Amino acid sequence: MNLNYKILLLLALCICNAESEDPSGQFCNTDTNIGSGSQISANINRLLAELVSKTTSNGFIATSYGKNQDQVFGLGQCRGDVSSIDCSSCIQDAAKQIRQRCPNQADARIWYDHCFLRYNNKSFPGEIDTSFGIFYWNVENVTDPENFNKELGTLMDQIRAQAAETKNKGLGKGDTKLSSFVTLYALVQCTRDLSQIDCAQCLAIAVGNFETFCKDRKGCRVLYSSCYVRYELYPFFFPLDSKSNNTMADTLMAIVYP
Ligand SMILES: *[C@@H]1O[C@H](CO)[C@@H](O)[C@H](O)[C@H]1NC(C)=O
Numbered sequence: 151m152n153l154n155y156k157i158l159l160l161l162a163l164c165i166c167n168a169e170s171e172d173p174s175g176q177f178c179n180t181d182t183n184i185g186s187g188s189q190i191s192a193n194i195n196r197l198l199a200e201l202v203s204k205t206t207s208n209g210f211i212a213t214s215y216g217k218n219q220d221q222v223f224g225l226g227q228c229r230g231d232v233s234s235i236d237c238s239s240c241i242q243d244a245a246k247q248i249r250q251r252c253p254n255q256a257d258a259r260i261w262y263d264h265c266f267l268r269y270n271n272k273s274f275p276g277e278i279d280t281s282f283g284i285f286y287w288n289v290e291n292v293t294d295p296e297n298f299n300k301e302l303g304t305l306m307d308q309i310r311a312q313a314a315e316t317k318n319k320g321l322g323k324g325d326t327k328l329s330s331f332v333t334l335y336a337l338v339q340c341t342r343d344l345s346q347i348d349c350a351q352c353l354a355i356a357v358g359n360f361e362t363f364c365k366d367r368k369g370c371r372v373l374y375s376s377c378y379v380r381y382e383l384y385p386f387f388f389p390l391d392s393k394s395n396n397t398m399a400d401t402l403m404a405i406v407y408p
């Protein structure tokens with residue numbers, strides 16, 4: 151892990167439900183406080199309406215609203231495996247919750263399992279951003295770390311390569327049978343404003359944090375503003391693999407600030 155980063159908050163214990171409609175995390179940048187009656191605030195509302203409609207129809211949008219010092223930039227994206235119905239409900243929740251949770255910030259971000267939404271008065275689309283990260287890990291450890299880490303590494307390499315292919319729109323996913331009863335599932339997703347090279351780099355940084363946050367864990371998630379990485383010993387992406395056991399355990403969370 152990069153030593154320029156510091157962990158400010160650790161140990162938010164949650165019994166996290168993979169299908170929960172609560173956000174997985176949020177970031178309200180308090181260095182960008184704005185008044186609720188300001189022009190920026192009004193522009194954010196107009197921007198959000200566009201983000202909701204375009205993300206719903208296309209799965210992704212990066213756009214802006216307003217002029218000069220009141221211009222705001224926004225990005226909305228659903229995970230590539232999510233249906234348009236689930237995408238629509240996720241991005242609507244996100245647009246509502248982000249304004250409630252970050253009412254006075256020009257730079258705000260919110261993560262859900264199925265979608266991600268972000269806006270800022272500084273232009274960000276096309277730029278890789280791993281400054282702020284949220285990490286979740288299963289409190290349980292695998293029983294055979296050596297084999298597990300080998301299989302995880304191989305699967306991650308495969309799906310990272312998928313994600314960096316233009317036709318896959320930043321998404322890579324796959325599974326590997328570890329034994330007759332245990333299957334490893336993994337998914338990576340870059341935001342679609344990134345170039346292939348930046349996508350690969352974001353994922354490399356995320357996976358580089360496995361050693362710190364995910365080592366030998368049965369499941370782990372890295373949430374950045376430019377990419378998302380997750381693996382579990384149960385199916386969590388679509389199409390759902392219903393044959394497999396769903397064993398979710400307590401999850402710990404850390405938030406890393408720049
Ligand atoms: C964004 O808004 C904040 C708060 O009003 C302001 O301090 C900052 O200069 C703005 N940034 C840009 C790039 O306009």
Ligand SMILES: *[C@@H]1O[C@H](CO)[C@@H](O)[C@H](O)[C@H]1NC(C)=O
Pocket residue numbers: 289290291
């Ligand atoms: C998993 O391993 C970590 C690091 O070795 C340890 O601190 C933790 O207690 C283990 N968890 C369980 C549930 O045994």
Ligand SMILES: *[C@@H]1O[C@H](CO)[C@@H](O)[C@H](O)[C@H]1NC(C)=O
Pocket residue numbers: 330331332393394395
């Ligand atoms: C689910 O797990 C149990 C033991 O934990 C095992 O007996 C069973 O065969 C598993 N089912 C599948 C489909 O893997």
